[in-house]
Amino acid sequence: MASCITESHKVHSSAHKRIHERNDFEVEPTEKQRITMFSEKPVRKSNKENSLCNNIMTLKTKETQSDNHKKHEKKAPKQEKVKHEFLDKLYEMMLRDGFMKARDRNEKVLEFSHPEDLKKKIDFELGSKTSDEKILSLCQDVIKYSVKVAHPRFFNQLYGGLDEYSLGGCWLTETMNASLYTYEVSPVFALMERVVIDKMLGKIGFQDGDAMFCPGGSISNMYALNIARYFQYPEVKKKGLRGIPEICAFTSEKCHYSIAKGVAFMGMGLDNLISVKTDAIGKMIPEDLEKKILEAKEQGMTPYFVNATAGTTVFGAFDPIDEIADICKKYGLWLHVDGAWGGGALMSKKYRHLLKGVERADSMTWNPHKLMGVPQQCSLIFTRHKGLLEQCHSANAAYLFQQDKFYDVSYDTGDKSIQCGRKNDVLKLWIMWKNKGDEGFERDIDNQFECAEYLAELVKQREGFELLLEPECTNVCFYYIPERLRGKERTDEWWSEISKVGPKVKEAMMKAGSMMVGYQPDGQFVNFFRMIVSNLDIVKSDMEFVVDEIIRLGKDL
Numbered sequence: 001m002a003s004c005i006t007e008s009h010k011v012h013s014s015a016h017k018r019i020h021e022r023n024d025f026e027v028e029p030t031e032k033q034r035i036t037m038f039s040e041k042p043v044r045k046s047n048k049e050n051s052l053c054n055n056i057m058t059l060k061t062k063e064t065q066s067d068n069h070k071k072h073e074k075k076a077p078k079q080e081k082v083k084h085e086f087l088d089k090l091y092e093m094m095l096r097d098g099f100m101k102a103r104d105r106n107e108k109v110l111e112f113s114h115p116e117d118l119k120k121k122i123d124f125e126l127g128s129k130t131s132d133e134k135i136l137s138l139c140q141d142v143i144k145y146s147v148k149v150a151h152p153r154f155f156n157q158l159y160g161g162l163d164e165y166s167l168g169g170c171w172l173t174e175t176m177n178a179s180l181y182t183y184e185v186s187p188v189f190a191l192m193e194r195v196v197i198d199k200m201l202g203k204i205g206f207q208d209g210d211a212m213f214c215p216g217g218s219i220s221n222m223y224a225l226n227i228a229r230y231f232q233y234p235e236v237k238k239k240g241l242r243g244i245p246e247i248c249a250f251t252s253e254k255c256h257y258s259i260a261k262g263v264a265f266m267g268m269g270l271d272n273l274i275s276v277k278t279d280a281i282g283k284m285i286p287e288d289l290e291k292k293i294l295e296a297k298e299q300g301m302t303p304y305f306v307n308a309t310a311g312t313t314v315f316g317a318f319d320p321i322d323e324i325a326d327i328c329k330k331y332g333l334w335l336h337v338d339g340a341w342g343g344g345a346l347m348s349k350k351y352r353h354l355l356k357g358v359e360r361a362d363s364m365t366w367n368p369h370k371l372m373g374v375p376q377q378c379s380l381i382f383t384r385h386k387g388l389l390e391q392c393h394s395a396n397a398a399y400l401f402q403q404d405k406f407y408d409v410s411y412d413t414g415d416k417s418i419q420c421g422r423k424n425d426v427l428k429l430w431i432m433w434k435n436k437g438d439e440g441f442e443r444d445i446d447n448q449f450e451c452a453e454y455l456a457e458l459v460k461q462r463e464g465f466e467l468l469l470e471p472e473c474t475n476v477c478f479y480y481i482p483e484r485l486r487g488k489e490r491t492d493e494w495w496s497e498i499s500k501v502g503p504k505v506k507e508a509m510m511k512a513g514s515m516m517v518g519y520q521p522d523g524q525f526v527n528f529f530r531m532i533v534s535n536l537d538i539v540k541s542d543m544e545f546v547v548d549e550i551i552r553l554g555k556d557l
């Protein structure tokens with residue numbers, strides 16, 4: 001350490017000396033330039049000379065600065081030549097095949113291979129150095145054999161599509177490679193995060209509050225479980241579970257599995273996660289919540305947390321937040337809204353009523369990488385309780401979060417997080433939002449909901465299809481009944497045959513590469529199709545394609 005200081009001091013003072021010797025400042029520099037030039041004393045020139053010099057002053061100053069850099073560079077080790085050619089070719093390939101072609105409806109969604117075959121097609125092994133040519137051909141294979149989630153017929157998961165501005169944001173993110181813990185290493189993104197967070201807090205309806213970008217909705221939900229526990233039992237941070245009562249949490253039987261993972265991860269034990277019944281369309285039944293809270297109390301447990309889901313993973317149901325908030329208020333419980341999936345509805349005047357009462361929650365998870373079409377990953381945990389994230393998670397690492405820095409350290413947000421290094425997930429969202437504006441996002445959210453509603457209508461009208469339930473979000477769940485099974489008595493055997501349709505049609509669509517739609521069983525329902533509309537480029541004719549393609553692939557089953 002000591003030798004470093006001496007070295008840099010030497011470089012600095014010799015550069016200073018050289019600048020003095022050169023004596024090449026021709027006009028009086030501004031205050032700013034003076035500082036840049038190590039407080040060099042200017043030499044006065046005539047007016048004529050001055051005006052001439054004025055014209056070239058900026059340029060000259062730049063030259064001088066760059067000269068200074070060059071002088072420093074002489075001392076620095078030689079920089080390895082950057083392989084522009086490699087990057088140029090890769091960029092061209094990504095743009096052409098990874099982006100443009102991947103979004104083309106005439107192209108395949110995937111080129112399926114079984115794992116053993118894929119191992120033969122791509123040389124995955126590592127060892128000796130590989131030529132650029134070979135690496136580029138491997139990159140081409142990466143694109144070829146990867147699923148094109150940007151394709152307008154990728155309906156498999158709760159994310160999809162690819163917006164050019166956000167893709168640009170991703171590329172810029174990777175280029176800048178910032179870690180978002182301190183303002184000193186990520187000044188631009190620290191300010192950007194704050195703007196985006198404030199904007200989204202406003203959409204939720206939290207008057208004040210705070211948020212943190214997290215690596216996915218599961219982690220955001222875990223944050224909620226953790227800050228809620230700390231809020232009620234701050235001693236848990238020091239004493240752990242031994243220092244607090246046996247607390248329990250409540251969530252619906254249709255919630256995302258990350259709630260269970262979180263409870264287990266936090267050492268509360270799965271026995272302390274209480275499942276609340278749902279109605280016929282998958283919404284939490286508030287009366288059952290209250291009943292379960294009272295039962296838990298009778299058993300000596302201490303209720304502390306209720307999770308309401310805004311857009312369940314399979315059915316897309318929105319729990320009745322307002323009614324759940326009343327119960328939470330009555331029993332003094334933390335209300336978390338898992339809006340990882342359905343949170344995007346808050347961008348739409350037409351659909352935000354689905355989250356009515358969300359402004360009464362204590363925290364909310366919202367994944368812009370789902371309904372809002374931002375590339376993965378982009379998820380946030382919001383809380384109305386300002387300062388809580390920091391109090392709960394801070395470890396005050398002295399090497400990062402010095403309080404005696406020369407700038408406003410409230411922009412050093414890293415200690416609010418459970419991570420140290422944290423990826424920049426804000427830029428791609430910010431760029432996309434800049435391009436679309438609020439209205440653009442609203443239009444895209446509305447379009448996705450309207451496409452899902454249109455598909456539900458098609459399913460109701462077309463022969464051989466049966467809708468499981470009216471969609472609330474953009475999940476459309478339905479059966480396809482092949483001709484030979486239509487009009488038959490619905491015995492166990494019949495249902496067993498129906499349960500084979502989903503897997504068989506799925507296999508056929510993946511082998512054809514024509515589209516991807518998920519299937520699964522749920523509760524009393526045997527395997528059904530769960531079609532997800534989560535792509536900002538989708539149009540109604542894509543919905544017609546889904547129905548026609550299932551008929552084509554499943555007609556002989």
Ligand SMILES: Cc1ncc(COP(=O)(O)O)c(C=O)c1O
Pocket residue numbers: 158215216217218219221255256258309311312313338339340341367379
């Ligand atoms: C309701 C809900 N919550 C949380 C998650 C988890 O989000 P992530 O996949 O970003 O971890 C999901 C994922 O689909 C979800 O549907």
